[in-house]
Amino acid sequence: MSKAIPVIAIDGPSASGKGTVAQQVARILGFHFLDSGALYRLVALASFAGAQQHSEAELATLARELDARFDGDRIILENKDVTDALREESCGRHASVVAAIPAVRASLLARQRAFRREPGLVADGRDMGTVVFPDAGLKVFLTASAEERARRRYKQLIEKGMDANLPSLLRDLEERDRRDMARSSAPLVAAADALMVDSSKLGADQVVELVLGEWRKKQNRVL
């Protein structure tokens, strides 16, 4: 049944603007929104507690049993609001390490697919169009140059009152891209049928318009 519920998959590397674009598209269409990266960040954050080293099997169990919920724009882990802690670069870096473990990815699959509810879903991540929702009605792969992405991430962090350093952000992004692309399980790669969008010279609103235009075109073709 859920296969009939429309999905728009928006994938791409760190700080390519996926999150902003996906949220706006979801809001305009009245669709649900899945920030799949937040799930990997939650696993990373939960694994910091207690400071002990976890085996891959323990991390997979932790991912499967994660006591987390999305409450509007807040993210709650074990009754604690962890929204800001999740955005820390250290958490993103560790998320990309745990995300390379196939058993962790498998543990999060059902949780991600459960976001597919009427009237539709906009899903943001790395493997939304390739692995999690391969039947998505529209797949977008959003990129931008590493320099532009580092500048955007810098601005985001500063606006949130967090510490940021541009050269180290650029290094981190490039390292994370390499790890996300090189892993054997669900690597960061565009689906063969994805619309490729380079947002280096486009504002978020322009990308939103482009995605909505593409979605409407597809809907008209179906009707």
Ligand code: CDP
């Ligand atoms: O915000 P940013 O794009 O930097 O990161 P994110 O989307 O919050 O994702 C954090 C990390 O989780 C990424 O570096 C990926 O390694 C991993 N991730 C993934 O493997 N698959 C997804 N669908 C989403 C995120």
